[in-house]
Amino acid sequence: MFRSGLDHGRRYNADRLLAPLLRLSAAVGALLLLLVVGFLLYEAWPVLRGGGWQAFWRDEGWYPLEGLFGLMPMLWASLAAALGAVLLATPLGLASAIFLQFYAPPLPAKLFRLVLSLLAGIPSVIYGLWGLTVLVPLIGRLQPPGASLLAAVLVLTLMILPTVALTGAAALGAVPRAWLTGAEALGMSRKGLILGVALPAARSGIAGGVLLSIARALGETMAVLMVAGNVVQLPTGLFEPVRVLTANIALEMAYATDGHRAALFASGLLLTLLVLVLAIAAARVSRGEPRHG
Amino acid sequence: MADRLFTTAVYLLVILVIGALLWVIGDLVIGGLSRLSWSFLVEAPSDAGRAGGIAPILVSTLLILAVALAVALPLGLAVAVWLAEFTRPGRSAAQGIRLTLDVLAGVPSIVYGLFGHAFFSLVLGLRFSILSGGLTLACMILPLFVRTCESGLSAVDDGWRAGARALGMSRTSTVWHILLPAASPAILAGLMLGIGRATAETAALLFTSGYVDRMPGSLLDSGRALAVHIFELSMNVSGGDEAAYASAFVLILVIVALNLMAQLVTDRWLTRRIQRS
Amino acid sequence: MMGRFLPILLLALAVGPSTLAPASERVMLTGSSTVAPLALEIGKRFERLHPESRFEVQTGGSTRGVLDASSGMADIGMASRALKATEQDLTAHTIALDGIGIIVHQSNPVGELSREQIVAVFTGEIRNWQALGGPDRHITVVNKAEGRSTLELFLQHFGLRNSQIRAQVVIGDNQQGIKTVAGNPGAIGYVSIGAAESEQERGVAIRRLPLDGVPASVARVRDGSYPLARPLNLITRGDIPPRLKGFIDYARSAAVSDLVEGLYFVPLRP
Numbered sequence: 001m002f003r004s005g006l007d008h009g010r011r012y013n014a015d016r017l018l019a020p021l022l023r024l025s026a027a028v029g030a031l032l033l034l035l036v037v038g039f040l041l042y043e044a045w046p047v048l049r050g051g052g053w054q055a056f057w058r059d060e061g062w063y064p065l066e067g068l069f070g071l072m073p074m075l076w077a078s079l080a081a082a083l084g085a086v087l088l089a090t091p092l093g094l095a096s097a098i099f100l101q102f103y104a105p106p107l108p109a110k111l112f113r114l115v116l117s118l119l120a121g122i123p124s125v126i127y128g129l130w131g132l133t134v135l136v137p138l139i140g141r142l143q144p145p146g147a148s149l150l151a152a153v154l155v156l157t158l159m160i161l162p163t164v165a166l167t168g169a170a171a172l173g174a175v176p177r178a179w180l181t182g183a184e185a186l187g188m189s190r191k192g193l194i195l196g197v198a199l200p201a202a203r204s205g206i207a208g209g210v211l212l213s214i215a216r217a218l219g220e221t222m223a224v225l226m227v228a229g230n231v232v233q234l235p236t237g238l239f240e241p242v243r244v245l246t247a248n249i250a251l252e253m254a255y256a257t258d259g260h261r262a263a264l265f266a267s268g269l270l271l272t273l274l275v276l277v278l279a280i281a282a283a284r285v286s287r288g289e290p291r292h293g
Numbered sequence: 294m295a296d297r298l299f300t301t302a303v304y305l306l307v308i309l310v311i312g313a314l315l316w317v318i319g320d321l322v323i324g325g326l327s328r329l330s331w332s333f334l335v336e337a338p339s340d341a342g343r344a345g346g347i348a349p350i351l352v353s354t355l356l357i358l359a360v361a362l363a364v365a366l367p368l369g370l371a372v373a374v375w376l377a378e379f380t381r382p383g384r385s386a387a388q389g390i391r392l393t394l395d396v397l398a399g400v401p402s403i404v405y406g407l408f409g410h411a412f413f414s415l416v417l418g419l420r421f422s423i424l425s426g427g428l429t430l431a432c433m434i435l436p437l438f439v440r441t442c443e444s445g446l447s448a449v450d451d452g453w454r455a456g457a458r459a460l461g462m463s464r465t466s467t468v469w470h471i472l473l474p475a476a477s478p479a480i481l482a483g484l485m486l487g488i489g490r491a492t493a494e495t496a497a498l499l500f501t502s503g504y505v506d507r508m509p510g511s512l513l514d515s516g517r518a519l520a521v522h523i524f525e526l527s528m529n530v531s532g533g534d535e536a537a538y539a540s541a542f543v544l545i546l547v548i549v550a551l552n553l554m555a556q557l558v559t560d561r562w563l564t565r566r567i568q569r570s
Numbered sequence: 571m572m573g574r575f576l577p578i579l580l581l582a583l584a585v586g587p588s589t590l591a592p593a594s595e596r597v598m599l600t601g602s603s604t605v606a607p608l609a610l611e612i613g614k615r616f617e618r619l620h621p622e623s624r625f626e627v628q629t630g631g632s633t634r635g636v637l638d639a640s641s642g643m644a645d646i647g648m649a650s651r652a653l654k655a656t657e658q659d660l661t662a663h664t665i666a667l668d669g670i671g672i673i674v675h676q677s678n679p680v681g682e683l684s685r686e687q688i689v690a691v692f693t694g695e696i697r698n699w700q701a702l703g704g705p706d707r708h709i710t711v712v713n714k715a716e717g718r719s720t721l722e723l724f725l726q727h728f729g730l731r732n733s734q735i736r737a738q739v740v741i742g743d744n745q746q747g748i749k750t751v752a753g754n755p756g757a758i759g760y761v762s763i764g765a766a767e768s769e770q771e772r773g774v775a776i777r778r779l780p781l782d783g784v785p786a787s788v789a790r791v792r793d794g795s796y797p798l799a800r801p802l803n804l805i806t807r808g809d810i811p812p813r814l815k816g817f818i819d820y821a822r823s824a825a826v827s828d829l830v831e832g833l834y835f836v837p838l839r840p
Contacts, residue, residue, distance in 0.1 A: 014465035019379055025371035026390050029439070032432055033393040036400055039408045063733055065716065095306035103303060112307070113485075114552060119314050120489030121548035123520035124402075124496075126541045129527050130317050132746065137753035144756055145710040145738045158313055163486060165310075167441055170482040174448030191299040205444040212437060215399035221496050222402075222524070230715065230740035241739055246401045250496065251742055253407070254631030255717025268404040275399020279392050339614075341607035341833060421628055504606060504628045515626060528743045530607050531765040531834050532772060 040272065043265035046258065053266055062232045064252065064260040071267055073234040077242035078271065080149060080235045081224060082217035085156035090210060092157070093164025097206075098194055100165070101172040113166070120162035128226030131155040136227055143239040147229035150238040155223050160213035167212065171205020172198055211282040215275045221246040245271055318545065325538025333539060338506050341530045342522060347540055349508035353423060353516025354492065354547070356509060357502055360427025361491050365434050369483070372435075373442035374468055398436035405433050406497035414501055421515035426502025430494060434487035441486065445479020446472055477559040484555045492548055495520040519544045595813060600628045601635015601648030602719075603743075604762075605802045608666065609648055611829045612821045619820075623813065632719055636660065639805040645814055647805035651719035661810075662803040665821045666835040669763035669799045670720055671786030673748070675755045676775040680704045683779055689728050691758060694736030699756060712750050712759030713737035719800060720744075724760055727798050752776050763796070764788050764834025792836045802835060 047053055047069070059070035096116065100109050131151055140146025175198050183193045199206070229241020230251065245267045256264055336346030372390065380387035400408075409429030419425040449472055457467040473480070495518075503515035506522070517525075523540050526533030599609050606629050613625030630638075632649040636657055639647030653662045672688065674680065680702050683691070690696040692711055699707045713735050714721040725732060741747045744761045751757040752775040763786050766778050778786040782797050790796040804818055820826065827837040 015463050018465045018468075022371050022375035022379055025368055026375045026386075028368060029372050029397075029435065030390055030393050032435070033397050035412060036397065036404075036408050036432070039411055040404065043407075066733065092306050092310055095303045096310055099303050099307045103300070110556070112311075114549065115311060115314055117485040117489055117552045118318070118545060118548060119310075120486055121492050121545065121552075122317065123493040123523055123541065123544065125520060125524040125527065126321065127317070129537070130320055132749050133753065134316075134320060136750070140754050144708050144754060146754055147739045147750065158317070161310065162489065163437075166482045166486055167444075170441055170479040171444055171448075173478055174445060176448075176450060189296045191296040194299075205448075208440050208444060211395060212398050212440060215395070219399060219401035219404075225742060226746060229738065230742075231737060243740070246403055249401065250403050251715040251740075252717060253403070255633050265404075265407075268401055272396060272400050272404075276392070276396045279395035279399070282395070283388065283392065339611075341611055421626070499629065503626075504610075505626055506610070515628070525607070528745045529603055531745070531768045 047262035084153035096165035097168030124222040128223040131227035151227040167209025171202035328539035361430035364431035369438035377446035394436040410500040421503035441483030445476035600644040602650040604650040605648035669791035671763040710757040
């Protein structure tokens with residue numbers, strides 16, 4: 001109801017400046033995307049025009065020096081690693097968020113929040129290093145070579161967990177207090193309150209956080225490069241080594257020329273497109289949610 | 294009964310999370326404790342980083358972070374406020390901007406590095422510089438920040454807005470004095486995630502703020518970030534592992550310090566505003 | 571509102587003394603990340619002797635180094651390989667040598683592999699250490715990513731093409747290779763000899779295998795008996811201005827041998 005007060009802004013001088021200023025900021029944000037995507041398109045153009053990109057699923061294998069650009073195995077690897085990580089990180093992250101908002105007294109909550117923000121700040125190279133020296137040999141003992149899809153999934157889970165937890169906690173914290181006290185008054189158990197009232201109300205915030213983490217998992221380069229094995233093949237099992245698209249870009253960009261280089265940028269574009277699709281899906285999820293007030 | 298089970302499940306998962314963190318950080322500490330000392334923090338690196346300290350690198354890192362936040366914070370808040378207060382829920386402009394930001398969040402970090410190098414370093418002529426690195430990082434953390442702030446703002450009860458209107462406050466005042474403070478927990482979450490993401494980034498900074506490990510004289514100088522230094526020591530130089538772990542430990546401490554400051558600032562802001570009204 | 575002044579302060583810093591040395595004395599080096607730490611340390615030492623000079627080292631790979639030297643984007647390019655036939659308009663100044671050796675896990679009892687055996691292992695014909703006199707364990711072949719000069723030299727020495735190699739793990743940097751082999755008892759890979767030797771001395775669980783009967787050690791690379799080594803080069807184009815000449819001569823002199831050895835490469839003039 002109050003957002004329709006757009007026209008009443010004329011009354012105050014500050015307000016007269018505010019709306020256009022904010023609109024400008026939003027335009028800058030959009031401009032940024034145009035720049036980044038434009039850059040990707042520009043660099044990928046040689047392989048995009050004339051349908052060269054169809055080689056991505058037609059060609060047998062990725063042998064750029066021989067002109068073969070079959071990247072489907074790497075695409076599946078990226079998706080498998082990201083989705084695996086999200087499957088693990090979502091329950092862990094939501095549990096952490098629920099703990100922060102509904103179970104923890106203020107001091108432990110502050111500490112735990114700090115712990116989560118620490119996890120968020122550890123450089124990807126450290127996760128990679130830890131994964132390489134601790135996780136990979138451990139997995140290797142179960143099944144060589146150890147550098148595998150599983151290692152990538154576990155490391156990615158650790159990396160995206162804080163995002164899910166912190167955004168989830170912020171979303172849960174924003175649920176109107178009245179709804180929660182009302183539920184309590186009705187005699188709902190804490191579990192029922194959380195599952196039946198708080199989580200659904202925080203749906204769009206949580207979905208946003210999960211989307212951000214999928215995007216992060218798809219875009220992560222360094223850590224996955226160090227633990228996943230980097231062999232270009234279809235991910236047929238958790239213990240098989242795989243190469244994700246981002247690691248591929250990192251490994252080959254310095255040496256790539258012309259068509260090869262364009263193909264690498266095109267793979268980056270592909271990842272961005274994937275996230276666009278996911279973002280549209282996430283928007284659908286939050287569309288049904290009622291706004292407050 | 295089911296309630297007890299649920300509670301147990303939640304606690305178990307949380308213990309798992311804490312355990313994982315302790316495992317990773319524990320290895321860090323064990324690996325790097327021997328190199329940690331006061332001189333490590335104030336000296337310049339020598340012997341390809343295996344001796345000496347990380348002082349210039351710390352300075353570069355903080356400067357890069359400062360640039361990134363100086364750009365992303367106001368811009369992000371502005372976009373979040375616009376999305377939450379000045380657009381109607383179904384309108385295409387708002388949906389478009391949101392989608393735009395979500396897509397930006399999905400661009401791989403190495404692509405940001407390449408973009409930053411091409412745009413900030415080459416096109417804008419900033420070459421290898423702290424400014425270039427900071428601006429690239431700002432692009433990366435912007436979507437994160439807008440998302441969290443926006444959800445915080447939308448969740449503020451309309452009663453506040455109604456009260457402000459009834460008091461005859463301008464919208465600018467309402468946003469600045471009432472809504473933003475009320476949304477500060479979400480803003481804090483966004484800030485913490487942004488700081489974490491920025492300090493953890495390696496690939497994007499290698500080609501924008503660069504490799505030079507000298508103390509930077511200005512924002513236009515190239516400066517090695519801590520994450521890049523850690524990468525160099527652990528992956529490129531033989532015998533650099535100890536220094537790498539010690540540097541990583543310092544990085545963790547820096548993040549703790551920054552997050553505590555962020556929490557302090559937002560708490561103070563919130564209580565100052567809300568308690569007055 | 572003190573937070574408001576901070577950005578302004580920073581802006582003032584931004585246009586501050588960014589050029590402590592006049593532009594004519596600034597030297598820009600880009601290229602190989604293998605050569606970069608060495609160039610960085612040599613540059614620092616040279617700066618101490620000639621305080622008016624200033625060296626900026628950036629990475630980006632050998633190919634980038636050569637391209638930048640050619641286009642003038644960099645004063646000197648760094649490359650961890652010899653110049654190719656198409657790059658003959660440039661000059662390479664070798665400052666060190668780096669041997670490439672085969673490594674296996676410390677616990678692996680296999681003492682030496684013949685040329686044929688190495689080829690068979692890397693092309694996937696032999697898959698188990700048992701066939702080589704070792705324990706019953708799968709061989710994990712660790713190969714370098716395409717485009718790396720180490721890979722190209724390895725392929726060249728054994729007369730292979732990259733598409734013939736059957737690897738279980740592909741790595742980017744030397745250290746990643748070393749750490750991968752150290753964590754896997756069945757692994758075999760190839761890395762810089764200097765790096766392997768120094769890590770082994772520090773207790774990392776790897777062992778170097780001799781090549782063609784010659785032990786893989788820095789000493790053997792130095793005396794020229796080891797068959798597989800690559801040059802670390804500084805690349806310039808055309809006539810070399812005096813300020814660069816001084817640096818390049820210094821980098822090739824015995825005065826920096828300790829820096830070269832400190833990074834486990836082999837100096838030209840020990």
